[in-house]
Amino acid sequence: MNAFYTNLNKKTSTNYLRLILGILMIGATVYIQFFSSITRFQPYQLILLFLFGVYYAIMGAGMNLINLIAKSFINISNDAMVVKPSIFKGKTVISWNDISEIQINITAIRIKRTDKTEFQFEYQQLEDEVIHTLKTAIAHQAKLNDISIS
Numbered sequence: 001m002n003a004f005y006t007n008l009n010k011k012t013s014t015n016y017l018r019l020i021l022g023i024l025m026i027g028a029t030v031y032i033q034f035f036s037s038i039t040r041f042q043p044y045q046l047i048l049l050f051l052f053g054v055y056y057a058i059m060g061a062g063m064n065l066i067n068l069i070a071k072s073f074i075n076i077s078n079d080a081m082v083v084k085p086s087i088f089k090g091k092t093v094i095s096w097n098d099i100s101e102i103q104i105n106i107t108a109i110r111i112k113r114t115d116k117t118e119f120q121f122e123y124q125q126l127e128d129e130v131i132h133t134l135k136t137a138i139a140h141q142a143k144l145n146d147i148s149i150s
Helices: 016-035 043-060 065-069 128-144
Strands: 004-007 073-076 080-084 092-095 099-104 108-113 118-122
Touching: 004 128, 016 043, 043 065, 073 128, 099 128, 108 128
Parallel strands: none
Antiparallel strands: 004 073, 073 080, 080 092, 099 108, 108 118
16 A cells, blocks of 8 residues: 555635735735835835735635644655644654554544553544545554554
8 A cells, every 4th residue: 555644734725805805915015115105104014014915815825824834744654654743743753563552443543552652643633535544544554564453
């Protein structure tokens, strides 16, 4: 089975109101700075208006800035399983040789290591297709490495 990778960051849909508002902010900034004789705005105010416009346009287009800055993912390969459950937690690398048992529950996966420590990953926020593929990939790798699943 091929390696399994899924991004855990939330996907955002296109919001046309935000997109239009961002473009209007950018356009207003450019117009006031270069084509208008209005002088009551300070340069820092125009810079802030421009930056907010860029932010709104990016968010309105459906791009998530968190995906550019921080990652949260699950990566299952033939060698190890790498899990980074949120952008605030560090990634955990678990080699298949270090796993003694895997418990797949309704809302979480619990991994017992050979050194008697446990790792638990809750997946109820994921989509059903991703959960099914994740469970299938873990079961396949556990079968290849003679790891008991309960």
